[in-house]
Amino acid sequence: MLPGNDPFSGPPLNPLKLAPPGEIGPGVERSAIAATWAGSRAAVTLVCAPAGFGKTTAMRQLLVAARQHGVPAAWLNLDSADNDLGRITPYLWAALHTALPSLGEAPSTGQWIDASRGLPGGSARQLLDVLSRVETPFVLFVDEFELVKDSSVLSLFSELAFSLGPGQRLVLGSRHKPGLPLGRLRVQQRLLEIDAPMLRFSAGEVRDYITGCRGIGMADADLGELQARTEGWPAALQLAASALAGRADSRAWLQQLSGTSGNLAEYLAEDVLSRLSEPHRRFVLRSSIFEAFCPQLCDAAFGSADSADWIAQSVSDNLFLLPIEAEGDWYRYHPLFRQFLRAQLSRTAAQELAGLHVRAANWLASTARYAQAIAHASAAGDTALSADLLERCGMDYVRGGQMALVVQWADTLPHAELERRPAVLAATAYAMVFLHRYAAAERLLGALEKHPGASHEEDVTVLRVMLSAWLDRMDDAVLAARMALAGAEPASPFVSGLLHNAVAYGDMLQGRFVPARHALLQAKRELESVNAIYGLTYSACIEGMIDMLQGNVRDGLARFSAMLNRIIASGQRYTSSGPVACTLLAEALYELGDSAAADALLSEYLPLIRDTCLPDHLIVAHRLVARIAWLGGDSGKALEQLNTLQELGDARGIARLGMAAAVDRSRLALLAGDVSSARHALTLAASLAPPSGTLMRYSDDLDDLEIASFRIALVAPDEEADVERVEAALRLAESSGRARRAVRLAWLLAQAHHAAGRSAQAQIWLERALAQAQAWQAQRILADEPWHLQPLLASLARGSMSSIRGTLSG
Template sequence: MFQNPDSLPAVRQNPLKLRPPRAGQDLVARSAFCQRTEESGANLVLVSAPAGYGKSTAMGQLHRHLADQGAVVGWLTLDPSDNDLGRFSQYVWLSLGATLPAFQGQNFEASAMEASSATASGRSFELLDALALHEGPLALFIDEFEHITSSEVLAFVMSLVSSLNAGQRLILGSRHKTMLPLGRLRVQGKLLELEVPDLRFSLDETRHYVRNRLKAELGESDVARLQESTDGWAAALQLTTSALIGKADPSAVLKGLNGPSRGITDYLAEDVLDRLPPALRTFVIQSSLFESFCPEMCDAVFDRQDSTGLLLQTDQDNLFLQIIDAEGHWYRYHPLFRDFLQSQIHRLPGAADDRQGWHLRAAQWLDGADKSLPAIEHALAAGAPELAARLMARRATDYVRTGQFGIVSKWLEALPDAVLQTQPTLLIAGAYTLAFLHRYQDATRLVGLISPEVKASEEFAQDLLVLQVMLGAWMDRLPEALRTAIAALPAPGRAAPYMVGLISNAAAYGEIAVGNYYAAHQHLVVAKHALEPIKAIHGLSYSQCFEGAIDLLQGNAIQACARFRATLSSIISGGYRFTSSTAVAAAHLIEAFYELNELDSAEMLIADYLSLIRDSCLPDHLIVTYRAASRIHFIRGRQREALETLDCLQDMGDLRGIPRLSAAARQGKLRLALRAGDLAAARRLLTLLSEPEIWRDWQGLFPYAEDLDDPFIAEVRIALVAGTAPGLTGRLEEAIQAAEMANRGRRAIRLRCLLAQALESARKRQHALEVLERALVQAQSKGLFRVVADDSWLLAPLLEALEVRSHVVPRTYITALLKAASETNVAYMPSTLSAEANRNPEGDLSQRELQILRLVAEGCSNKDLSRKLFVTENTIETHLRRIYAKLGTRNRTQAVARARERGLI
């Protein structure tokens, strides 16, 4: 099912969502609205007002106006299904694809393992990346934004706004205040809010609208009364003029209009409806059942043959009918009028009995028209869960492969278990969905609903094996995942290549955890042999990164970094800049860069990929990445950010039910507490991270992420600060011997450095120097740096002594370690960069631009920047042009000087 992507149909999109509303014949030019938006330098324009104030019409006029001026424009009308990052980002791509070359030809499908949350969040990163390279005018219109409540989508929208440049706008239309955090944008002057007063018709606009619609002339007093009674509300004005059509004395009708606009609107809607011919009135009420509809659909659902004529008559009578496609074939009612019409369905004879039948026939017709989402909604409304389940089963795989997990998750919630059990395809797609949403227990429950007969069938066996291995790995149940993988090893020839690669990777991961690197390499050879011919990027990324992980565990940091860099470069050059494959390689490369003390390079990757790693990687990847991010913050003097990063890791552990994540966060906090001199807090944290249940399932295994940070090392750190380290020298020597026997060279070097400091604490300086010198010789030759510098509790005097007397350790290496040790031990004030970001929001440089500027100040060429950022030199030049424009400079030298003046670098 998921292992053969080419066998699945292409993903379907709804083109009607990508078209602005058609301009009506009685359109009133909203010049003031367009002018105010154009004159504003805001990157976000928020148009918010209740239904009926003409938001969509005004936005549509602005869309046409900007398009006529040559700006890149896109349009997207949202519906409730778009409250999902995967779906939302897909449609944003499509909305810009017609006019922006970088957005054309996007493939929204991915294989099962690539379709983790990285498919959704990765696409959003790609979109932001592409937008960052567009320098001309751009306007993206998103209407009916009130449907968006997802924190992921809201965060993406804020990132989108932040990525826009001068002359680029996001225009959102919403019926009420959004949940976007707008405070900073207001302060920066990047937000324009247009509300009810800005959308009300002026007296001139009311006069123009009425005279376009009514053949009979209204006097100025009548126009003024109409303006006053409707309060400039477009919906009330439209209904009023509909009520006046055909009236012999319009003035008399207008004199009878009193009271608030909403009450008048209800009265007028009922009056307009009652004056319709019976057949048209019935049709209008019936068709309000649908969000959107066409004549053929109405004929089929309501068993009639006159829908085309009735729709034309409805349009001619201007009954709030909106044409939503270029061919004039699909329609919908204005939401305000539709709400009123639906409240009138009870007036139709037999409607209570017929309504479910209408929904059922609508579901069947929409299914035949290949419109799955509305078909499923109507099937559920018809009380036909079995039909809904069949429709879901046919489409769920597509939605998983495109990262639209919110939709599939809601489907699952709508069906009882008894119905779900009849659709194994839906259960498997649902289990993938919930696993990618990190709802592991729920995913396991769905797998449990699959019958033994289905599990044994050849059709589903491989997908179930993938799920079992994947869930075991993501839930941090490595022994369980290993048992599953090893049980499948004896007969890999009968499995598909992707399965052979997956099983072999899992087996290699297990061998790494027991320190059997030779066996691990053998499994990785099998995995690559299976995966390379089918270009299974995700599986290959794990194979290649596991090889690099072995290098790093053995202490070969330079070799590991080269392997990780080559893997990441290969994935990106293949067109997969933001996927779960990239996240895996980035997580390992971040760790390697950090170990080599290439902190700028590590920080750039963290900025690009931390969210992606959070959404799609294994617990070991999460731990090493968040640990590096927190330590870089601390080294840069950002203590608050260092602690917040660890809080995020701990929250992940608690929410996902993975104790090792929480323990790693506490390990990091313990280290921060010791740096602050808070021994009591450190000891409390040691008690928490040493709880037996955290490590019970890991007996006999060595977790990769705990190679350098485990409860024993935490205990030694506390002892070094407390002055009790001499009592641990024996245990340290035993631990060093165990590490060396397991070929864990990096761990052995860290333990030797800790032992040297314990000996220094015991006043055995000569022995301490001998132990430390041996460790530094090994570390320096293999590129290891932070493994020494990060545990510099009593290291400085030893390093100073070796700097003078050692003939085998390069002095430059010792000097660099001394500098790093001083940075690690001093609590800095918040950086000038952070202070500048809070003090001077105008003309802000983005995080990426600040990173580039720092590297430019260090003398990096465009080629160097391209290599460090894994982008082309043309992309670097685009970023530099942006930096020059924001700083008001013309070249690198001026930009660096101006940035230093402002305290940015």
């Protein structure tokens, strides 16, 4: 059962990811690299070289140097699961918090529905916002950055790189050039690159390492030969030192070295491994199944009690084993050595692997390390165990915003295994909805509904309403909400509030504003009792939308502004609450003539709007951005926004998004004087229209097929506007309480009569539209339909309409 009222911060973080590697014994000081870094003012340092070049060691030395100079420094190890904005952001926040306690901890997700903050980068945006106010110098080290492929995660690091202030630095360790805007960073002199040639050991560093650090006696000529054979490759030198330890025939051994770097590493690793005792070799091989390990984990997986002794022996033998600076005795192998060991293990003990992984998974799950546990269960091919683990933790990861990870795990399960577990179905369905994979979510929801019992009934209810609303099937969403409220079992306050909001939304779309406001009162009572900001945002915004439909734009502005301020004050600025209030506040500002303020809001929130808002809000937001761009003379940006809206509709299977984009493209074509293109766009829009009988949507109030076709008739020389049809539409708008729509239609009627030479009728409708618009101080409701604007305004006598006439003329 999904709890609806308890704050939740997501699954526990793995402290090993926040710990830099430790150091065993003395190491070679990379003084040249340290001096280069200390002398640079670049905000971003890229330490980029193939495996085994000592990137991590060099970064650790820079970390120590920074701390010695009093600069706060943090460390983050990445893994392949970090290609998920919902997962990487809490780790980034936690890492930075260790260096900057004043930053504060990452805010909890609050109500579970706000888990979507992790999907579009809500908490990521909040982190960048908080960091922008930090003036303290700091250094963030991020290792194994080559694992990052996801565009949204790369975008987060790009924004971080360009937002760093004086003394604030980002150091990235990667095996290859990452997908960041390196060219732009170079041009702006914000990038320092430390590459493979810089990381190779010089002759002096080889001497310091072999004779000084490892205590191996070698003649200068032999040291020179070793440096030449390994080309200063640190990994090969470390393996060579392990192989040379205790040998009296170092020169003879040295003559055997040959081959490319990859073959050399394998040869050296084999030589090192062959010198171990059988029990020690067995431990080393089996422990290679872990990314990181401690004695307790090894004992549980191997069924032994001597793992601590073998770890100590491995440390003593310098077996490429690095301690991790975290609580407990945790270690990891150098990636090259681990890769070699795992290949050896697969060849020599493949039959053991499944059992090792299963026992490891069980121990990790017992310590709530579910991500690692599921990885081992999957490696064992034990789908039942994977499903058991996902059943226990799936909703925790959904609440924490790690939707992609939940879906990734669910995708590994056989269909039958997935369908027999309602908890896994529910978690995966929520994740699919938030990822906008609606068809998959519907299939999962259908399977979930076949499971009897009350343990997941609220999940079914909420998922059904959410899915229908996001798919733009508001009729279905409202019906599901009404049926749930009429059920025998009362819903929790949180869910009840959401259901009353859905009913109110449906009443609003039908023009039943009084019942809608009554439903909103009930919703607010329920939601205030649990301080559910997400649900309360919708309650306030639906009230404001009713104000807007009735023409009370300033009342709507006040509601939207107050709600956004409350969201920000509660620390939820970039949750899925903020984009809803922002979209509608921007619309009110735009209608009142403050396009600059509307544009600033939308610029900040548009990515979040795309990922968290209903279709109505998507349409309003993209339409506003397009219109503001057009007013600013940027027709390319305007069309780009409408194309994006259409692409969203295509990707999510929501035809009305494409319809709205085509309607506004038709309008832009008319403004450019291209009637033919306007007609073509309108034809496309008509082909995407929803079935007749569906509820009229909020975003259709001022711009729909009816108004779009009337626009063309006003401009096209071969067409005359159907005045009677528009008058009928106006009467319908008035009877349903849609005063704002009625004013726009009156304005268009005035232009139609003027174009037909009916001056008296034009004057009547003109004064009516202007009077109402002036009372509301709503400028764009008229200015966005300028087809016969100037001659109409010229016909007005000077007087009470002069102020709005002057505004529209400007």
